[in-house]
Ligand SMILES: Cc1ncc(C[n+]2csc(CCOP(=O)(O)OP(=O)(O)O)c2C)c(N)n1
């Protein structure tokens with residue numbers, strides 16, 4: 121078994137689905153001969169041809185809208201946003217057209233919209249965004265956000281097979297940083313809607329997703345060693361629909377919850393999670409539900425500023441320590 | 447193009463086109479050279495990891511940037527342009543300083559956005575430039591609004607906005623241009639046909655041969671010019687700018703040029719047909735062509751140009767020395783300025799425990 125990167129795992133997942141099902145095709149900017157800005161689709165056009173790997177004009181609304189139309193006709197399109205920041209240009213298509221199609225009109229729209237998201241890479245305000253909250257508020261969409269190489273592969277495959285539109289968010293900080301051994305010859309599928317216990321613990325739970333899963337793991341290690349505090353970590357993997365059962369299970373296990381995300385605080389996913397815990401497991405809490413998130417500003421470019429705005433491992437350590445002592 | 451009486455003293459010397467003076471020819475040369483030299487410096491700083499993010503070159507496109515901007519009225523509260531990543535030359539013409547550009551790329555505390563935004567995303571509305579955001583096409587509606595305001599206030603001012611061949615595929619390009627056309631805003635559009643949008647050739651971007659054909663759909667006049675001919679771009683821009691100033695509305699200028707570097711410095715351009723880059727470099731460099739024209743017509747002497755080269759080199763050295771080791775912004779300076787009121791975002795609780 122060879123070690124592969126998060127990016128390679130995603131690539132494999134896409135490749136396998138293209139091989140398995142001829143209805144699957146890819147469309148996006150520079151996905152063909154260039155292989156995508158981050159090389160996720162490198163070599164695809166050679167294997168599958170220009171008819172199934174389509175270099176599009178710089179038209180995100182058309183990319184998503186055309187994917188939707190093709191999906192109505194029984195195709196399984198995977199649309200790439202060159203950076204997820206440009207998904208805002210397709211917001212109307214996604215929220216008004218795609219998300220409502222089944223409910224309104226009984227139309228099936230099995231599309232995947234994927235792209236590199238996230239910060240910690242000095243990308244500045246337009247190449248670092250985490251757009252989940254804008255779509256989290258839209259019934260009809262599903263949102264997945266893998267943190268491991270295995271889930272990068274397992275979730276892209278499940279997203280392609282899902283009968284509903286799925287937003288697949290891939291953190292570019294994880295692309296080449298995360299490596300993992302994946303079984304060869306065995307189908308890797310991660311079910312949509314199921315969280316993953318990333319670390320077991322007794323004293324406190326961290327509920328998180330994406331790049332901050334890894335920061336939380338680092339923090340948990342430090343807390344174990346320095347304070348003897350045992351931290352449980354739930355990697356959500358799917359944001360919409362949320363895995364309420366897994367969240368409540370960990371709340372009942374540790375009775376204290378810290379929710380961590382890289383996105384800004386106000387209106388972020390953590391607020392919804394806190395509300396659900398409040399509604400479903402209030403009597404199990406031994407302390408306030410606390411959040412570690414980015415500060416409420418556009419993400420700045422300079423390393424000093426970006427580091428300040430985004431949640432860091434050390435922030436999680438301090439926050440967890442405070443909560444453990446509560 | 448205007449013809450002028452040939453002075454009796456210099457019988458062999460052709461008249462300078464487009465009513466340009468000898469001093470202006472040298473000034474244009476200075477901006478061309480400054481653009482290229484400054485970008486070469488940025489490349490060196492990028493390789494030393496001093497430039498924090500990506501680096502985008504305009505090699506081979508300096509001519510159209512400088513010549514189009516040069517057609518505007520410059521100074522405080524005059525014309526306003528909105529440049530793209532490959533319009534460093536336009537920014538310099540409008541009065542942006544090399545040291546500001548260096549600071550911006552290196553995310554310095556004293557840079558124009560104090561480390562908040564990248565590359566040429568900065569502005570000085572008084573001097574007349576409004577930086578783009580990354581989302582291509584977005585500056586079209588905004589420049590429509592800026593020029594609409596010129597019109598509403600009866601000010602004889604003009605706006606100019608750039609778009610790449612790829613950028614013309616965005617919705618905002620269409621909406622903004624259509625809006626400006628219907629409102630007859632005093633707006634000049636420079637459509638940069640440089641053959642590539644990242645790795646995507648123009649044929650995959652639109653069905654027309656020339657960008658100028660797109661202008662028909664908006665009912666605005668358009669021309670296609672050789673974008674690597676400084677005089678041609680200047681003359682076309684001057685005409686369009688004056689027309690807009692006279693209240694005749696939007697004008698579209700397509701400049702045919704070529705992106706000789708990758709999309710950004712990391713791009714190895716493996717998708718470019720062999721020989722193409724070399725051919726453009728050899729036969730169609732806008733600065734080489736401009737210099738040849740100046741010297742062949744004896745409008746300037748080689749020594750004049752050498753003097754400018756030397757002073758540009760010194761200026762870029764000085765600017766680099768001033769800022770290369772400057773500090774990055776203070777971390778907590780990330781919080782102020784999201785709103786006018788409240789003045790700063792909250793420091794989150796976990797930073798205070
Ligand atoms: C709306 C939007 N989608 C995607 C991108 C990513 N992107 C940045 S530059 C670029 C290519 C631009 O090509 P063109 O407009 O021809 O300008 P050039 O780079 O040739 O100067 C792309 C796709 C973007 N900036 N904005």
Ligand SMILES: [Mg+2]
Nearest residue numbers: 610611642643
């Ligand atoms: Mg282009």
